[in-house]
Amino acid sequence: MRHIAIIGSGPSGFYAAEAALKAFGPEVRIDILDRLPTPYGLIRAGVAPDHQSIKAVSRRYEAVAKDPRVTFIGSVEVGRDIPLSEVRSVYDDVVLAVGAPEDRKLGISGEELPGVFGSGAFVGWYNGHPDFAKLSPPLDTPTIVVIGNGNVAIDCARVLAKTAAELASSDIAAHALSALANSALTDVHILGRRGPYQASFTLKEIGELGELERATPIVQPSDLPDAEGDAALETGQRRVVEVLRRFAAAGPDPAKPVKIHFDFFHRPVRILGTNRVEGIEVARTQVDAAGNPTDTGEQRILSCGLVIAAVGYRSSPLEGAPFDTRGGRFANDAGRIDDGLWCVGWAKRGPSGTIGTNRPDGFAVIDRIKTEGLPASGKAGRAGLLAMLKQRGIKPTTFADWEAIDRAEVAAARPGAPREKIVEMAKLRALCSA
Template structure:
């Protein structure tokens, strides 16, 4: 019997579990441990609330969680409640699938001002992540700036731009929908250091900007290279650029009060303000012969009351796990950290790729584990490996006064969220750990 502790219940954790069940059949027991009582990682707390069809992938993960060989252990933070050494003692293999929850800093003066925040916090706020439920981003200014040229930047802009009616059937939490309904923001700027050819947007996200009820996308014609340069792009990027060119040709639509400007060739220099953000100073850039952004020397200042940086993420280090500071993820060789300790998904490769990218990653991880001898194979003949792992973890947590939650607890939370949803919405999320704990404890008593 092989025992596996997977730390993190996002896509990487679930795809690894799914593949391990397939690769090792009846000879495997898997505990999926998450710091939250709610599973699914960024599917719940990152993917945009108005993209419900993408969130539906969690149904596939449910099938894994309900498998009798799998146990979901929620509300346990590895590295704090239980150490890596303790887990390695109990389980044959420990797989870190902890994602990359921290924003990469901008590294410019003024970043600490109120009203400047990372996309992880901003997205976590509107998605009801307990860490960010109390964020209260300022929405009382006319202008918001979002730094970054990827889909997360577009998600943030779209949520700021949509009407309440457009968000009604999403699972955006009410604590975000209410203030957004009173938002004064009318000019939203998405900024990138390079041009339309280099942007990391995908077609669906760019296309949606043109379908908003009260917002128009704006792009400067002079930011594009000559049209024949588009033929050098691969198909996906060429289509994105086609849509951006269409937006550039359209110009502002006076019937729509909100603008989303895709501002290329700008680099943030510093954020200005007295206590809170009042403006951002920018350097205009251009591409050098190698395709890198270089300064032109021309600077400009844009008044704004909210700055969201969406320039990438870093993994949260865990004590005694080697960390690659430069890349912001666990130091690993093809997923192996040291014998018995592995990493997968964003914790392995950094914050790149889609949900689907984590599937081959999980399959490769499970195959590597299956092909490696069990570390505890000869240990403790009197006790089964399964018991050693499960009972051992339970004993450790009980001794520390930690009450883990299980998958049926999540199912109760899920049902409670669905039951209290506003009209048309799939759920109203519970956003504090206290409320989650109380609900689970109350249900258990009942």
């Protein structure tokens, strides 16, 4: 029997488990560990609450979790509750699927001021992640700056700009819905160092900004390259630029009180303020033929009371696993860290790709385990792990516990919403039988 521990219950962890079930058949036992009692990782706490169709993939993960060869072991943090070395001692293979939970820093002065948040923290706040439920971002400001030109930046801007009615059918956390409904917002600025040709928005994300009830997207025509250059773009990027051109041609809608400004070719220089954010100094940039930005010498100051940095993420180092500090991920060779130690998803390649990208990634690593991994050696697996946790007085939670949480959240949902998330760890644990 081969015993595999997968640390992390997000998409990459579940796709790896699915692959292992297919690769090893009846001769495998898989334990999926997570520090929270709730599985699904970014599907629950990262995907925008108004994108319910994407969250539906959790039904596929549920089928994996209910396979008799799989056990979900929640409320266990490897590295805190139990060392990685001890987990490795009782499993043939350990797969790190811990994602990239840390926000990358901007690296500019003033980013430690109150009112500056990484997008991971801000998204966690409105998605009801227990770590960020008490974040309390200052929404008493009319102007908010979002730094970044990817889908996460768009998500943050869209959630900020939507009305309470538009968010009512989502699973946004109640505390966030209430705070956003009472915000003083009039302007959101989305800052990017490069231009429309280099932006990493997807068509769906950018298109949604043109359909908001109270907000209108604004693109400066002067920021758009000559249209004849569009033909050289890949299809997806060309369509994104087409939408941006439509926004520029339409201009602001005077009937909509909130403006979403695309500030292309702007680099954050420093964040200003004394006791909280009061503004941000930005430098105007230009890009060369390779898309690399350089400053033009022009600078300006944007007054604002909240800054959200959507500039990427990093994995958290884990004792016993070599770490690539520069890349913000585990040092690995195509998923292999060491004999019996592997990584998948963002922990392997850094924060890139979509949720679906994790499936072939997970299958590829499991294929390496099957073809290149050490043979099963009679290790104790789950029984050994549970014995060590019991010695430490740690009571893990189960998938049945998650199902109890799920039922409680669904039962408490406001009209039209799929669930009302429970955001306090004590309340989550109270619903568990452990």
